[in-house]
Amino acid sequence: MENLEIEGSHKNFFIPTVSFNAKTGICEISGESFLEDTVEFYKQIIEWLERYIDEVKGPIAFIVKLSYFNTSTSRSLLDILNLLKDYEDEGGEVVVNWHFDENDVDMEEDIDDYIIDTGLDINKIPY
């Protein structure tokens, strides 16, 4: 299975950098996310994860290093986390590490809300 690599940019819209590795299961998303078509962008990420879960059945370490995302993105992130939770419930090995600026209180609240929403153990890693 191919890796998923998307180079981020900060132009008219903010495209996050995506680096999902099919061998190691280390899946990192970083940068900022504010897109013209949020649903379409995250569809490819969700489809990659679904294929990985279906075919590779390996561990997943989802690493989030987003310094900013808009509310449309926040909904797509919820879809990803729900997918990972389902995988974990079926016996998959899932770790979620969420890096955030320790001064960004709003971001920490966002992570807490995802923990409440999904029931996933999300490791909050301040920097």
Added chain:
Amino acid sequence: MDAQLNSNILNLYRTFGDNTPLSYKGPIDDHILQVIGTYIEGLLKHSPKAGKKVFKIFIELAQNISYYSAERSKLANNKDIGTGMVLISEQAEYYTFMTGNLVKTDDIISIIEKSEVINSLDREELREYKREQRKLPPGKKGGAHIGLIQVALTSSNPLDIEVNPVDEEHSFFSIAVKIDK
């Protein structure tokens, strides 16, 4: 030259005064979002915390105009873009971020109701409301129904909403949010 028009624009300029670093009226497409966004980032470098909040609020409210404004502009690239106003004013202790746009009067009730719900909730309740609404199926353009809730959370201040009827079908919807420095 039309002297009347020229004095009108001077009056408008003076009304905004020195404490309005940014005002815009027109179609809000991705280029405008970028230009104003970059401007806010630069303007607020000296107060990064408030700056980030103003930026986040700008993105949510400007996108609402671009998607949902009842006044549309057809651009040369044939894109159909919502039109509205964006204003930032700066006081010693806070920024005020304002937007205004036309809304179909039929749609206005639900926006007012939602704003009233938002203003009646404390922070914990607001977070719960956001989680509830985010679970609903996505709206038009992949919206998450939580733009206004997020604006209230980000600013930590109530939404100041006003609606003025313009004609039989349309109302002017304006929202002002205070962001403490």
